[in-house]
Amino acid sequence: MAEHRYGLGDHGPAVAEIRTKLVQLGLLPAVASQVDPLDAVFDQAVDQAVRHFQQERGLTAHGVVDAETYRVLDEARWRLGDRLLSYVAGHLTIGDDVSTLQRRLLELGFEVDRVDGVYGPATEHAVREFQRSVGAPADGTCGPATFKALARLSPIVTGGRADALRDSERIRRAGPGLPGKIVVIDPGHGGVDHGCSSHGLVESEIAFDLASRIEGRLAATGVRVFLTRGRENSPDEASRAEFANETNADLVVSVHVDEHLNPQASGVATYYYGTQGSDDMRSTLGERFAGLVQREIVARTDLRDCHSHAKTWDLLRYTKMPAVRVELGYVTNSGDAVRLADPGFRDVVAEAIVVAVQRVYLPPDLDAPTGVLQLGELIR
Numbered sequence: 001m002a003e004h005r006y007g008l009g010d011h012g013p014a015v016a017e018i019r020t021k022l023v024q025l026g027l028l029p030a031v032a033s034q035v036d037p038l039d040a041v042f043d044q045a046v047d048q049a050v051r052h053f054q055q056e057r058g059l060t061a062h063g064v065v066d067a068e069t070y071r072v073l074d075e076a077r078w079r080l081g082d083r084l085l086s087y088v089a090g091h092l093t094i095g096d097d098v099s100t101l102q103r104r105l106l107e108l109g110f111e112v113d114r115v116d117g118v119y120g121p122a123t124e125h126a127v128r129e130f131q132r133s134v135g136a137p138a139d140g141t142c143g144p145a146t147f148k149a150l151a152r153l154s155p156i157v158t159g160g161r162a163d164a165l166r167d168s169e170r171i172r173r174a175g176p177g178l179p180g181k182i183v184v185i186d187p188g189h190g191g192v193d194h195g196c197s198s199h200g201l202v203e204s205e206i207a208f209d210l211a212s213r214i215e216g217r218l219a220a221t222g223v224r225v226f227l228t229r230g231r232e233n234s235p236d237e238a239s240r241a242e243f244a245n246e247t248n249a250d251l252v253v254s255v256h257v258d259e260h261l262n263p264q265a266s267g268v269a270t271y272y273y274g275t276q277g278s279d280d281m282r283s284t285l286g287e288r289f290a291g292l293v294q295r296e297i298v299a300r301t302d303l304r305d306c307h308s309h310a311k312t313w314d315l316l317r318y319t320k321m322p323a324v325r326v327e328l329g330y331v332t333n334s335g336d337a338v339r340l341a342d343p344g345f346r347d348v349v350a351e352a353i354v355v356a357v358q359r360v361y362l363p364p365d366l367d368a369p370t371g372v373l374q375l376g377e378l379i380r
C-alpha cells in the first residue's frame with residue numbers, strides 16, 4: 001500500500017478496504033448488499049469522504065489516498081480499550097485510542113508532551129505516574145484495570161492546558177540568549193525528488209540555498225545549526241523528524257515553496273502541528289513560532305500574506321519541539337518567481353526567520369515590534 005496512491009476512478013480490493021474504513025468512521029453510508037471487492041470503485045462519494053477526512057485530520061485535502069492518508073485512516077479505527085497500549089521502542093503504537101488516553105491524562109494533570117496519538121516515552125511515563133497515583137502496579141502498560149481507573153476519575157486541570165503551560169515554562173527557563181540553542185533546518189525534498197518547479201526554478205534547490213543562508217546567519221548568533229539533508233539526498237519526512245528529535249533541537253524550520261494550477265495563486269504561508277477544529281491537538285508554541293515567522297516575512301517582503309495554519313504532516317507531528325513549515329511563495333506565479341530568483345530576497349527571508357527564532361525566546365517586555373529587529377543586533 002505504501003507505494004500506491006488511490007483516487008477517483010480506481011477500483012479493486014484496496015479501494016474496498018478504503019471504503020470499509022470510511023464506513024466504520026461514519027464518513028460513508030454502508031451499502032446494503034455485499035459487493036465483490038474486485039468491483040469496489042473509488043467514486044465521487046469516496047472522494048468526498050476522503051477529502052472530508054483529510055480536512056478534519058489536518059492533512060492536505062486532495063482526495064487521494066496516499067501512504068500518509070492511508071496510515072492515518074488506519075489509526076483512526078482504534079477506540080480506547082480496544083487493545084493493550086504500551087511503549088515499544090522502534091515499534092510505536094499509534095492511533096486514536098492513544099490520543100484519547102493522552103487527552104485524559106492531561107485532564108487529570110499528568111504530563112504528556114502533547115496529544116499526538118503516539119505512545120512514546122513521555123506517554124509511558126505519564127501512565128506510570130497515573131498508575132502509581134491510583135495504587136496500581138506501575139508497569140506503564142494500559143490494560144483493562146488502567147482503562148477503568150482512567151474512566152473513574154474526574155478532571156482536575158482547569159484554566160489552561162497543562163502541556164501548553166509547561167511548554168511556555170520551558171521556553172522561559174531557556175532564557176533569551178541564542179548561543180547554545182539548537183535549531184534544525186529542513187530543506188524540503190532533495191535528491192531525485194525536486195519538489196515543484198516552474199519559471200526555471202526548482203524547489204529542492206531553492207530550499208537548500210535558503211537553508212544555507214539561514215544556517216549561516218543563525219550560526220553567527222551562536223546557535224548550533226543542523227540540516228536534515230545534504231545537497232543530494234532526500235530522507236523521508238519521518239526520518240527528518242527523527243533526526244531533529246535525536247539532535248535534541250529546540251526548534252525546527254522546514255523550508256518549501258508552493259505551486260498551483262492557477263498562476264494567480266501567490267504568497268507565503270506557514271504551518272504548525274495541529275488540526276483546525278480541535279484545540280488540544282495543537283502545538284501552542286509551534287503556533288506561536290509559525291505566527292512569528294509568518295509576520296516577520298510578511299513585514300520584510302512584499303509577499304502576499306496567506307497566514308499560518310494547523311496541519312498534521314509527518315514532520316510537524318513527529319517532531320517533539322516546536323516546528324514550522326514555511327511555504328515561501330509560488331513558483332507558478334510570475335511575481336513570486338521573480339522574487340524567489342533574487343538572492344537579495346532570499347537573504348531578507350533568511351534574516352526574517354532568524355529574527356523569528358530570537359523572538360520565540362524574548363519575554364514580552366524585551367520583545368520588539370514585528371519587522372524592526374535587525375540581524376546585527378542579534379550577533380554576539
Ligand SMILES: [Zn+2]
Nearest residue numbers: 188195256257
Ligand atoms: Zn515542497
